[in-house]
Amino acid sequence: MSVLDRRRLLLGGAALGAGALLTGCTSNDAGNDAQVNTNTGGDNANAAPGQKVVIGFSAPAADHGWIAAITNNAKAQAAAYSDVELRAVEAGADAAAQRAALATLLAQKPNVIVLLPHDGKELNAFGLEAMKAGIPVVNLDRAFPDAKAYRLQIKGDNYGMGVAAATYIIAQMQAKGVSAPIIGEIPGIDSLELTQERSAGFRDTLTQAGFRVANRRPAEFTADTGQRAATELLQALPKVDALWNHDDDQGIGVLAAINQTNRKEFLMVGGAGSKAAIEAIAADNSPLKATVTYSPSMASSAISLARLIGQNKGLADLVELQVPKEITLASETITKENAANYMKLGF
Amino acid sequence: MSVTEAPPVAKHPGETKTSWWKGDRSEPVRRNLGLVGVLVALVVIGAVTRPELYGDASWVQNNVLTILQQASAIGVITVGMTFVIIGGGIDLSVGAIVALAGVWATTLATQSYGAGGMIFTAIAVGVGVGLVNGLLISYGRLVPFIATLAMMVAARGLAAQISGKQTQVSANSVINDIASTRVLGIPLLVYILAAVVAAGWVLLNRTTFGRRTVAVGGNPEAARLAGINVRRHTVLLYALSGLCCGIGAIMLTSQATSAQAAMANLYELDAIAAAIIGGTLLSGGRGTIIGALFGVLVFSTITNLFAINNLSTEVQNMVKGGIIVAAVLIQQFRYKSLTNLFSRVKTG
Structure with missing residues (x-):
């Protein structure tokens, strides 16, 4: 066996081994976290097959x-x-x-x-x-x-999410006696209508209280863009009082950036209501103090x-015999106090 | 096989010797100085628009480190991209490779092997995908644009498949700490960028591998006749790009403490743009690592400038586009051509 042959054999073997090792590393079973209404028994007549x-x-x-x-x-x-x-x-x-x-x-x-x-x-x-x-x-x-x-x-x-986030921030700032808070906002993809509605609700509600958004850095609903946007925002604002991040998925990156820059002088509000965010709120060991749902x-x-x-x-609690034509879910605010109730709704 | 072109035409009739400064050999240096000028201009604009921030020395120091840190992952990827472009190719799949490597390295199964397993996986996936790109291009005779475009779609698809479209959070503190660790006050990520850039510079300028890259990109047929195994070299170039993507994936995963199929979105465009404004010829055969680094820093500084002034990202993207166009225009009408143009205007 020549040197070249041996080298090829070694390289080929190594490549095959690495390939075999890697394919073993794609398993990702984390259990099922679906949100299901299991109230199918008892006095709910609609639940009967x-x-x-x-x-x-x-x-x-x-x-x-x-x-x-x-x-x-x-x-x-x-x-x-x-x-x-x-x-x-x-x-x-x-x-x-x-x-x-x-x-x-x-x-x-x-x-x-x-x-x-x-x-x-x-x-x-x-x-x-x-x-x-x-x-x-x-x-x-x-x-x-x-x-x-x-x-x-x-x-x-979506508009209601912005309203809920702003309402929480206003209440917190007034409780702390901050009259002119520095507020940051990290929206998702800025060209989407839903992002614009969320921002409009946030801005309108803040304006009524005489507050305004000091800096706004959009991310793209992903953790890596959330990290980038938050790093930029925190660098631009040497002091922050409150921060609203529209999306808990990108919030993973936002929280990472907060951790990396070692900043914790402010409170943060999330959006959507992911399981990780609700757990962080319940644990109360990060600036993330609340999240507004879009479940x-x-x-x-x-x-x-x-x-x-x-x-x-129809819906059992309503008088009408048919299901209504339009249902808009309320955007609920999850805080440390009620986090336990929402844990099963986190995704 | 040399990078330099024919000696420049004398500026004035009668002038026999061109000074180094005006010659072609110094072209990369002049271009890099131009980029340094752009960087200085951006900092000056920042200082003028936000004097209260720039008045604070510790803030300025922190800002420089932030700009460098934000440039680190994309900088590493750009080094690989620069090699591929100098070698006459293009790699549109870098963003997708980063996503696939990041996702593969953060599956629960990989995470159970610890930080070493995660780093090995990211790098092995990066190199592996790069090898496939290279084999398709050099032995499958696919055009680089098509092969890597296909890989861009396929790798993101595989990443989405593996991750089940979920964001995979890294629970490994060693990986997560890479982004928050500072050595002598400087983020570890910046050291990684510096190391990769230094290695890239040495590889391109001081090794036969680098000389061959320039030769293959400049004229593959001549390179083949000169005895270079062009096909094998091309495979190695794409594997190198994949390696950089693997390293970048670890850096990005550490920064975001997670990975997902949509991560590193459009990084291929940022990397290509940075290489191009850094003076790398899109047709291959010429380019510098330092220029590419400056290209990345220019983009990172623009983002920072827009952030501290709370300006919208739409305008920022327009400015970035403008800078790319300006850089390519300058590339076309290089110093020499410009002087030719002017002398033609004068005489004609």
Whole structure:
């Protein structure tokens, strides 16, 4: 065996070994954290198994924890009902791909369709088509402009998130007697309408109290961009009193930056309500003191409501015999005091 | 095989010898001085617009370190990118490789092997993906643009698959502490950047590997005839870029204390832009590591300048675009060409 052959054998063997070692390192089982309404027994008449409902489901395949939780929740909630069959289709990368996927779903004639569109405006036509074909459409979070395009719309309150974050910060500042606080804001992707609504709610509410945002550095809903934005913001503001970060996923990076720069003179409010954020709030050992919810639990609720629509039932506590047409979830403020109640809703 | 081109045309008829300063050999130095000038201008603008911040010496010192730290991960990636571009290629997959390496290194299974396992995984994944890029390009005869574009999509897809689209938090304190550790008051990340830049400089300017890179990028056919194994060298260049991505992935994972499939988004564009404004010729055969470093620092300083003035990132991106265009224009009408142009204007 020549030297070259031996070297090749060694290198090849090393490469194969490294490859084998690496493929063993892709396992990632962290258990299932879905948010499911399991109140299916006892005095809840609606929970009793009824007529079988086939629910078609489509949500974007995004690389963000919130969207991942949406799909997980929908699947888990559907599995909790013995009378629900969920047919999920991959929504693909954009509105056109989702439209194509939905066309195949429509052909299967489900009883109800639950849909988180890539873009409400672009998929409005699909909503109209499905409704015309007699299949009720439940729009999840991204509204269709046309009221005839959906049977039910369930969404979060972006403007309300900003209001809730600002309200908490105002109360804290007034309690501490800070009259002109230095407030920082780290929004998500700035070109999105939802980001603009959140910022508008935050700004409007602060203005009413005579406060203003001193610096605003957008991130991109990812931890690494959150870290960058927070580092820049903290460098620009040598002293900060309060900070609102729109998204708990990017908040992982924001908290890392706070830790790395060794700054803790301020309080921070998060957004969305991730499990990690709620745990940090409960532990109370970081500047993160509160988070305002925009919970992906809405997907679980959407499946429950779609089932009721399919079975022609209403909400038990309401007088009306049918499920309402629009539901906007309130943005709730999670603090140390109530964190324990919200732990099961963290995603 | 030399980097320099033919001796420059004499500026004036009758002038036989061109001084070093005006010659082509000093072109990179002049360009780097130009970038230093841009950096100084940015700092001056910062000092004028926010005098109360710049009046505080400890803040200024901290600001410089912040700019360097923010440039560290992308700087390391840019070193690899500069080698690939000098070698006549392009690597559009660097951001995706960083994401894949970061995600792979932070799975629960990898984390159970400790910091060593995580670092090994990130680097092995980076080099491995780089090797695949290189093999596709040199032996599969794919155009670098296409091969690395495909890898960009595929690697992000695999990263999303492995991570289940979730943000994977690093629970390893050794990894997480890399970003917060300071040695002699300077962040460890800045030392890593300095080490990679120094190694890159030596590799490019003082080794046969570097000379071969320039030769392969300048004229692959001539390089082949001169006895260089062009294909093997190309594979090594992409593996080197992958190695830098692996190191960058660890740095970024440490900074964000987590990794996810969408991390290092569009880093390929930042790295290419930094290399280009640093004087690396997109067609290959010429470029400097120091120039690329200055390119990264210019971007990092602009971001900082916009942050301390609370200006929107939209304007910041426009300014970045303007700087890239200006740098490429200068590259086209280099000093020599400019003087030619002027003399033509005068005579014609």
